[in-house]
Amino acid sequence: MxxxxxxxxxxxxxxxxxxxxxxxxxxxxxxxxxxxxxPPTKFETISNTLNLTKDQKKAVKTMLDDAAKEATPLxxxxxxxxxxxxxxxxxxxxxxxINQAVNAYAVLATQMSGLEINTFAKIYxxxxxxQKANKNGRDMVFAMMKNxxxxxxxxxx
Amino acid sequence: MTGLEVxxxxxxxxxxxxNQTARAPEAFDLMAGILDxxxxxxxxxxxxxxxxxx
Numbered sequence: 001m002x003x004x005x006x007x008x009x010x011x012x013x014x015x016x017x018x019x020x021x022x023x024x025x026x027x028x029x030x031x032x033x034x035x036x037x038x039p040p041t042k043f044e045t046i047s048n049t050l051n052l053t054k055d056q057k058k059a060v061k062t063m064l065d066d067a068a069k070e071a072t073p074l075x076x077x078x079x080x081x082x083x084x085x086x087x088x089x090x091x092x093x094x095x096x097x098i099n100q101a102v103n104a105y106a107v108l109a110t111q112m113s114g115l116e117i118n119t120f121a122k123i124y125x126x127x128x129x130x131q132k133a134n135k136n137g138r139d140m141v142f143a144m145m146k147n148x149x150x151x152x153x154x155x156x157x
Numbered sequence: 158m159t160g161l162e163v164x165x166x167x168x169x170x171x172x173x174x175x176n177q178t179a180r181a182p183e184a185f186d187l188m189a190g191i192l193d194x195x196x197x198x199x200x201x202x203x204x205x206x207x208x209x210x211x
Contacts, residue, residue: 082182
């Protein structure tokens with residue numbers, strides 16, 4: 001019985017490998033349209049949502065990369081500031097000291113928000129009138145800006 | 158929002174046994190944005206900031 005299960009498992013695994021080999025085509029038909037490689041990156045989502053031209057894509061990518069570089073030290077400081085809050089709680093410090101740590105964190109968080117909003121403003125300035133009139137797209141990208149630079153690589157989840 | 162996270166963390170911390178508190182500050186770092194639905198589930202970030210919320 002165990003041997004049978006082992007054989008079935010092996011066969012199923014082989015089928016899986018075979019399908020994996022034909023990734024990019026539908027049902028093994030090489031002429032079919034390729035399947036998308038995976039979920040779109042954040043940049044692809046932004047580009048598609050705002051319907052950016054080739055030149056705009058290049059400019060927006062540079063804006064986001066530059067902002068991400070600027071955000072790097074801020075992100076580290078934010079992390080340290082959060083640890084300081086937890087350290088104060090752990091050390092059973094009074095409310096005043098904990099609030100002081102929270103306020104120090106808030107200053108940094110405000111700077112990060114400023115960076116996100118300014119980056120969006122730069123992107124928005126670069127849009128043409130039709131793109132600016134796309135309220136849903138504009139709102140969606142603005143929402144995406146929140147915490148966009150909170151990870152090491154802004155373009156990945 | 159950070160104030161709410163602090164209050165939640167204080168309550169959680171109060172429940173911990175002494176041998177569970179060593180890495181509590183790192184856990185608080187991971188709690189960043191946990192109460193903000195827009196940021197939850199964005200994945201683990203670099204630089205020690207877990208969910209990347211503020």
